[in-house]
Structures are given as structure tokens and as C-alpha cells.
Amino acid sequence: MSKHVAFYISNDENKKQLVKDIISGNYINEIKGLVSAVFSEITLSKFIEEELRHGEFYISTETRNSLKNSSQGERRKALLNYIIAQNPDYIIADNVLDSLDINSQKEILNTFCELSSKHRIIQIVNRGRDILPFIETVYKLPENKLIPVQSILEFDKDVPHHFIKTLPQFYKKNKIQFKSLVRFNKVFVSYLERPIVNSISWEIKPGEFWQLIGPNGSGKSTLLTLISGDNPKAYSQDITIFGMKKGSGESIWDIKEHIGYFSSELSRSFKRSDTVENMIISGFLDSVGLYKKPSDRQILLAHQWLLLLNMDKVKNKSFRFLSEGHKRLVLIARAMVKQPALLILDEPTNGLDDSDLKLFTNLINKIAKESDTAIIYVSHRKEEFIKPDYVYELVPGQNGSIGKVLNVH
Numbered sequence: 001m002s003k004h005v006a007f008y009i010s011n012d013e014n015k016k017q018l019v020k021d022i023i024s025g026n027y028i029n030e031i032k033g034l035v036s037a038v039f040s041e042i043t044l045s046k047f048i049e050e051e052l053r054h055g056e057f058y059i060s061t062e063t064r065n066s067l068k069n070s071s072q073g074e075r076r077k078a079l080l081n082y083i084i085a086q087n088p089d090y091i092i093a094d095n096v097l098d099s100l101d102i103n104s105q106k107e108i109l110n111t112f113c114e115l116s117s118k119h120r121i122i123q124i125v126n127r128g129r130d131i132l133p134f135i136e137t138v139y140k141l142p143e144n145k146l147i148p149v150q151s152i153l154e155f156d157k158d159v160p161h162h163f164i165k166t167l168p169q170f171y172k173k174n175k176i177q178f179k180s181l182v183r184f185n186k187v188f189v190s191y192l193e194r195p196i197v198n199s200i201s202w203e204i205k206p207g208e209f210w211q212l213i214g215p216n217g218s219g220k221s222t223l224l225t226l227i228s229g230d231n232p233k234a235y236s237q238d239i240t241i242f243g244m245k246k247g248s249g250e251s252i253w254d255i256k257e258h259i260g261y262f263s264s265e266l267s268r269s270f271k272r273s274d275t276v277e278n279m280i281i282s283g284f285l286d287s288v289g290l291y292k293k294p295s296d297r298q299i300l301l302a303h304q305w306l307l308l309l310n311m312d313k314v315k316n317k318s319f320r321f322l323s324e325g326h327k328r329l330v331l332i333a334r335a336m337v338k339q340p341a342l343l344i345l346d347e348p349t350n351g352l353d354d355s356d357l358k359l360f361t362n363l364i365n366k367i368a369k370e371s372d373t374a375i376i377y378v379s380h381r382k383e384e385f386i387k388p389d390y391v392y393e394l395v396p397g398q399n400g401s402i403g404k405v406l407n408v409h
């Protein structure tokens with residue numbers, strides 16, 4: 001078998017099991033008993049858990065921050081440096097380019113290219129375009145059998161991914177009509193005296209579709225937490241959310257009521273075995289699991305979403321056993337059932353395979369077109385299928401990132 005190989009898998013395949021099987025030498029006999037290191041989200045989550053449990057940093061970032069308080073990109077860079085210091089015989093690299101801005105992608109690619117001259121690299125990948133340049137053979141794993149992929153074109157099979165029905169239009173009685181959803185006026189945030197964002201003036205109006213971009217650590221998630229009410233630093237700033245000035249006595253629920261939220265981490269955090277239908281209905285209550293009897297109207301609306309997603313036949317199945325792509329569709333429906341004024345999508349396509357990516361982005365474009373919900377879509381990748389109305393870019397500087405509205409048309 002060639003030295004550097006990739007396993008091209010879909011979101012349906014069990015990645016944890018695959019990593020175990022690789023390490024135990026089930027697929028590549030020569031690596032049995034050698035020292036491995038795994039570069040993946042799962043490894044990072046384990047280190048973050050250790051940090052929380054023992055209060056000790058096993059890995060720290062360039063800014064000497066804990067992993068928990070670091071941005072996604074900073075975490076990945078820190079993990080790679082840690083792995084290099086361990087000097088393993090081989091590295092299993094899972095979704096290498098996820099969560100990284102273009103410059104960090106280049107940096108990590110270069111590092112992996114250098115590493116490949118000394119260490120065997122085994123890549124796990126679910127997007128054709130992410131296959132590392134030095135990979136010699138790509139395998140698929142139908143029924144756990146290794147089948148070499150003959151041509152890269154195999155990844156671009158054009159499967160139809162449309163949603164035929166229109167979006168459920170079951171409007172809320174007494175729906176509040178906002179003039180403006182989010183208004184930041186010269187917002188400044190620092191952590192431990194390090195300025196993060198500086199003089200951010202940004203307004204989001206009803207129905208607008210914004211993409212928020214900026215390199216790793218530029219403050220994108222920080223801005224989202226200022227909006228969603230999770231960041232106490234918002235109170236000392238001139239921020240108005242849904243017509244309420246921050247610090248004017250509004251509760252976190254006054255804000256959350258109007259926000260639908262989705263991140264790729266969210267789909268991993270649901271570990272209970274709720275049905276697909278209950279999962280959607282729980283979006284009305286912002287709860288994990290369903291503790292109240294839903295109303296007829298709530299059930300009807302959830303069914304309309306199930307029909308739209310073509311998932312009415314699996315409504316009684318456990319959410320946990322859906323493919324990653326289908327889980328995300330259900331979680332978008334969950335975020336949308338209450339017809340929020342604002343839908344926040346934080347790196348929503350991380351880890352999606354080629355096929356699920358198309359399905360997912362089609363749903364987002366449909367929501368942008370057919371509903372009056374405004375969208376903030378945070379992503380590093382230029383998602384070719386996503387068509388925002390506006391792009392807001394965070395540009396880092398010594399005094400924190402400043403914001404720029406880019407012309408997309």
C-alpha cells in the first residue's frame with residue numbers, strides 16, 4: 001500500500017470506529033503497534049474536557065490562551081504544534097481544513113506537506129477538494145472494504161438536491177415588525193486587555209442575508225455572542241437588539257425568542273434519543289427534549305417542515321441515527337419553526353460531505369428567498385452555492401478588528 005493515503009467517507013460513516021480500525025491496523029497492516037497521533041475535532045474536544053476537569057492546559061495557543069477560550073482556528077493550530085512535538089510515527093488527519101481561514105489553510109497545508117516527508121499521513125476526508133496534495137491513493141469504504149477511487153470526478157456526481165415544496169407559511173399572530181434587528185454603534189471588546197474588535201458599527205435589517213467573514217481569531221464568534229445575549233461585555237456597549245437597548249432591563253429570553261441558532265457543534269451536542277418530530281417541535285420551546293404537550297398548531301407546522309425536507313417517513317425515528325446531513329436539516333427546521341426574526345448560522349457546513357453540502361446550502365438559500373427571516377452566515381470558505389446580499393468583513397489590526405461592508409454585486 002502507498003505511504004500517504006486518504007479515506008474518502010460520507011457523513012453516514014462512523015468516523016470514531018474508522019479511527020479505531022485504522023489504529024488497530026485493520027486497514028494498513030504495516031502501522032500495527034506504531035505510535036499514532038490524531039488531528040481531529042474529537043481530539044480537541046477531549047483536551048477541552050480535560051482542561052475543564054483538571055484546570056490544567058495540556059495544549060496552549062500562540063496567545064497563551066486555554067483551548068476553551070480560543071477561536072476554532074487557534075485551537076487547530078495549537079493541536080498541530082502539540083502533535084509535531086510528540087513526534088509520532090504516523091498522523092491521522094481528519095478534515096484538515098475545516099474551521100480555517102484561507103491563510104491558515106495555506107499554513108496548515110504547508111505544515112502537512114513538510115510533515116509528509118518524515119511521517120506517514122493518513123487522511124480522513126469528506127470533500128473531494130480537500131484531499132492533500134501528497135496523497136498517493138484515495139480509498140472509499142463501502143461495507144468496510146477498501147476500494148481505490150479511480151478518478152477525482154467520482155466526487156462530483158451531480159445528485160439532485162432540491163426542495164420542491166415551498167417553505168411553511170403559517171404566520172404568527174401578532175408578529176412584531178422590527179425596523180432594525182441588530183445595531184452596533186462603535187462597539188469595542190477586549191479580553192485580558194487584548195483588543196478583539198474595535199469601533200464596529202453594523203446594522204442588520206429584517207430579511208437581509210449577511211455573510212460574516214474574517215480570519216481566525218478576528219472576533220466573528222465574539223460578535224455573535226454580543227447579539228445572542230451570551231456575552232456580558234455587551235452591556236457596556238451601544239448595542240440595540242430587536243429594538244431593545246442592551247442593558248435596558250431586557251432578559252436573555254426577550255432576545256432568544258427572536259433568534260434561531262445553528263452551529264456544526266450543535267448537531268454533535270444532542271445525545272438524547274428524541275424522535276425527529278419532537279426534535280423539530282422542541283424548537284418552539286428552545287428546549288433540549290420535549291417536556292410540554294405541543295399545541296395542534298405546533299404539530300402542524302412541524303409536519304409542514306417534515307414534508308418540505310422529505311423526511312415525514314422518518315418522523316418517529318431517533319434523531320441520533322440520522323446521517324449528519326439530515327441531522328443538520330432537522331436542526332435548521334428546529335431553529336426556523338418559531339419563525340425567528342434572525343437566523344444565526346455559525347460555520348454551518350463544517351464537516352459536511354460534498355453531497356450533504358449541496359442539500360444544506362439549498363435549504364439556506366431557500367430560507368433567504370422565501371422567508372422574512374434575516375440570516376447571519378459565518379463561514380471561512382467561499383461557499384460557491386451560498387448567495388448572501390451583503391458581506392461584513394472583520395479585518396484584524398493592532399487595536400482589534402475593524403469592520404467593512406463588502407460589495408457583493
Ligand SMILES: Nc1ncnc2c1ncn2[C@@H]1O[C@H](COP(=O)(O)OP(=O)(O)OP(=O)(O)O)[C@@H](O)[C@H]1O
Nearest residue numbers: 069070071072073074191216217218219220221222
Ligand atoms: N472568554 C475569552 N477569554 C479570553 N479570550 C477570548 C475569550 N473569548 C474569545 N477570546 C479570544 O478572542 C479572539 C476572538 O475570538 P473569536 O472566537 O471571536 O474569533 P473568530 O473570528 O470566531 O475565530 P475562528 O474563526 O477561529 O473561530 C481570539 O483570540 C480568542 O482567543
